[in-house]
Amino acid sequence: MSGRARYDAVAMGLHWLMAAAILGLLGAGLYMTSLRPGSPQQFQLYQIHKSVGAAVFILTLARLVWRLGHRPPPLPAAMSRAERAVAHAGHWTLYSLMVVLPLVGWAVVSTSPFNIPTLLFGTIPLPHLPLPRSINDAAKLAHTAGAWIMIVTLAGHVGAALRHHFLLRDDVLSRMLPRRKT
Ligand code: HEM
Numbered sequence: 001m002s003g004r005a006r007y008d009a010v011a012m013g014l015h016w017l018m019a020a021a022i023l024g025l026l027g028a029g030l031y032m033t034s035l036r037p038g039s040p041q042q043f044q045l046y047q048i049h050k051s052v053g054a055a056v057f058i059l060t061l062a063r064l065v066w067r068l069g070h071r072p073p074p075l076p077a078a079m080s081r082a083e084r085a086v087a088h089a090g091h092w093t094l095y096s097l098m099v100v101l102p103l104v105g106w107a108v109v110s111t112s113p114f115n116i117p118t119l120l121f122g123t124i125p126l127p128h129l130p131l132p133r134s135i136n137d138a139a140k141l142a143h144t145a146g147a148w149i150m151i152v153t154l155a156g157h158v159g160a161a162l163r164h165h166f167l168l169r170d171d172v173l174s175r176m177l178p179r180r181k182t
């Protein structure tokens with residue numbers, strides 16, 4: 001399998017770094033909203049969430065630029081047209097959410113009645129977007145709904161990766177993993 005086309009090191013590095021960041025954002029995001037409003041823990045977690053979320057946004061733009069210039073390896077020949085279509089739709093759903101979720105999160109923060117300033121990683125001030133307060137509830141709903149669409153898509157994504165590896169026994173998972181020394 002070693003001679004087969006693989007993802008390049010940049011695509012792999014960004015995939016796994018961002019996978020860890022996004023899974024953390026989803027878990028910590030759901031947890032932080034359940035904390036006592038106004039508590040120091042909640043304030044801290046929100047600041048970390050906004051910082052990591054903004055970093056994911058910048059990394060997504062970099063990743064998309066890289067992706068345009070570096071095509072991924074072709075899918076296994078045994079995959080049907082329908083399976084290819086589902087794989088592509090899943091990947092582009094994830095890319096879209098990686099762009100849209102941070103922007104909607106920024107809209108939530110910008111229209112909050114509490115008007116809390118954001119200092120990314122404790123240093124970079126994030127200004128508020130010029131949006132009306134009246135959209136705060138809709139922005140919160142969109143951010144939560146988008147996060148749940150991402151969770152469902154990711155369940156399919158991870159399930160598909162495991163199916164390819166253990167049932168179909170093709171190279172779809174291994175070509176996204178660093179090569180093992182032989
Ligand atoms: C933690 C468990 C994860 C596993 C096991 C996993 C596995 C994989 C694998 C095997 C591929 C390559 C598919 C192929 O060869 O065509 C892939 C691609 C991809 N993954 Fe993941 N992934 C995980 C998490 C994530 C997360 C959290 C995201 C972002 C929300 C993500 C977004 C993507 C995208 C957008 C691609 C498409 C890359 C491209 O071809 O442009 N993955 N993933």
Ligand code: HEM
Nearest residue numbers: 025026029030033050053054101102105106108140144147
């Ligand atoms: C890919 C990036 C992001 C993911 C996956 C994500 C995920 C989540 C999740 C799962 C929640 C909990 C939703 C709930 O319990 O209703 C949440 C809440 C929140 N997120 Fe994000 N988020 C991201 C980026 C951002 C960014 C960049 C910001 C701000 C700059 C942000 C601001 C917020 C705020 C203010 C809340 C609380 C909303 C509320 O009170 O309903 N998020 N996020």
